[in-house]
Amino acid sequence: MDSFRAFRVHSGEDRKTRAQLDTITLDDLSEGNVVVRVGWSDVNYKDALAATGTSRIMRRLPMVAGIDLAGVVETSDDEAFPAGSAVAVVGAGLSEDHDGGYTEYARVRSDQLVRLPDHVSGRDAMAIGTAGFTAALALLRMEENHQTPADGPVLVNGATGGVGSIAIDIFSARGYEVVALTGKAESSDYLRSLGASQVLVRGELEMGARPLERGSYAGGVDNLGGDVLSWMLRSTKPGGNVAAIGLAASTELNTSVMPFIIRGVNLLGINSVIMPSVRRQAVWDRIGTDFMPRHLDKIISQEVALADLQGVFDAYIDGTMTGRTVVRIGGG
Ligand SMILES: NC(=O)c1ccc[n+]([C@@H]2O[C@H](COP(=O)([O-])OP(=O)(O)OC[C@H]3O[C@@H](n4cnc5c(N)ncnc54)[C@H](OP(=O)(O)O)[C@@H]3O)[C@@H](O)[C@H]2O)c1
Structure with a gap:
């Protein structure tokens, strides 16, 4: 060439x-x-x-x-x-x-x-791409930190986006009850077709302002940052894991220490760029098997x-x- x-x-x-x-x-x-x-x-x-x-x-x-x-x-x-x-x-x-x-x-x-992996085509790999790889990495990190489907529902925000869509798909395939949070009320059918069991609309969400809200979710995948991430931390059950992936709404995070020291909530930072190549291949091998989007x-x-x-x-x-x-x- x-x-x-x-x-x-x-x-x-x-x-x-x-x-x-x-x-x-x-x-x-x-x-x-x-x-x-x-x-x-x-x-x-x-x-x-x-x-x-x-x-x-x-x-x-x-x-x-x-x-x-x-x-x-x-x-x-x-x-x-x-x-x-x-x-x-x-x-x-x-x-x-x-x-x-x-x-x-x-x-x-x-x-x-x-x-x-053998049965992942180049087109499939790019449908997954960084977005899906990062969703898979979040699932892996949460499970390494003892998240299981039996703990309760996992909230995924930025739900119609690339990370959000694939997170809903692979978490639900593994048996998690997934609650999708979106800004697009009209996307409810799409999100349910990927595996969400409930769809919340951002504009209708009552986020409250208490240091701790009712612990409704066993974990979460955050693509937005800002107020929504703060609310997710305040609404996570004891011992739950929230994977911080994105900043689509804000780079800010205002939180008290209460979710961490009263409920032992874990905030897991997810970075898809800086990683040993052995770990990168291991995540792809999981994508080729039990983390494959459906x-x-x-x-x-x-x-x-x-x-x-x-x-x-x-x-x-x-x-x-x-x-x-x-x-x-x-x-x-
Ligand atoms: N940490 C890492 O290694 C890593 C890797 C990949 C991506 N990311 C980050 O993760 C985020 C999602 O990436 P993506 O590829 O999925 O992006 P995307 O396809 O553009 O999706 C982002 C979604 O977030 C919601 N959103 C967008 N702008 C918003 C706003 N101003 N306020 C509230 N919600 C908004 C929308 O979903 P709804 O309308 O459904 O709410 C949108 O579809 C980005 O911030 C990206 O930079 C980080």
Whole structure:
């Protein structure tokens, strides 16, 4: 491949950024010992932040956007990933300090790669992507901290988003009663079809202001931060686990120590980027078996081509997006 297409973010005027489809060569990409022919990528909230310049995600510009990719190894000097292997890079620093996945060819380090489990296709892997990987990591962390379905219901907020949708799917598949909290009242049927047994609407929620509210939930998955996370901590039963994943509403968290010292509630920080590669592969191996989402067909709400990326990001920033976007690059 002499030259190929990649969607890159550049410096623009007035300290703004500009994203566009460029023609580049391998020498334009970050260093790496494995070249991947990219079949699929996806769109996450962080991709929208980077591509629109809403937040500084990329540490240098220009940079190829896209935090995830799936494809087939083209060339490699690592015998663990020979040419022809089906691989993915998910949440491993792409589009932050390493060129990302919105490209026909990527050059990555083998410590960023995972082998795709046998029956997970590249398209499935990108329907899952960082969002699903992070939901799976939250489930793993909560269960390592002794969460079980018998403890009671788990609340998932930002429910129609990528992390939220896949969390509902995989928690319910494991036997958890899942309560979905959404801003979109009209999405109740969608959320129930993924496995939610109850749907709460954010605008109708009475959050109270006491240091401890009634302990209604045995645990939670938080994509929002701010007041909702504070309320979840005050509403969690003794010993429950709340996984803090996102900041879609706020980076703030105001809480007293009461949930922690009176109820022994655990606030688990979830980071999908910084992780040893052995742990990363272990999470993917669980995704390939008992953590596999059952409803990816419903969760994939759109499939776009590399050339159509420009139009997809605003819905993520506005919070109007439902489900997951997969990006078809080489396909396969
Ligand atoms: N820690 C990590 O490693 C990690 C990994 C992946 C993602 N994240 C973070 O997790 C969050 C979710 O990611 P995602 O990919 O699922 O994003 P997404 O697909 O854009 O979904 C976010 C969802 O949050 C809700 N929401 C959006 N804006 C909101 C606002 N201003 N106030 C209240 N609710 C709002 C909406 O759901 P409803 O309308 O249903 O409420 C939206 O669909 C993001 O903050 C992302 O940066 C973190």
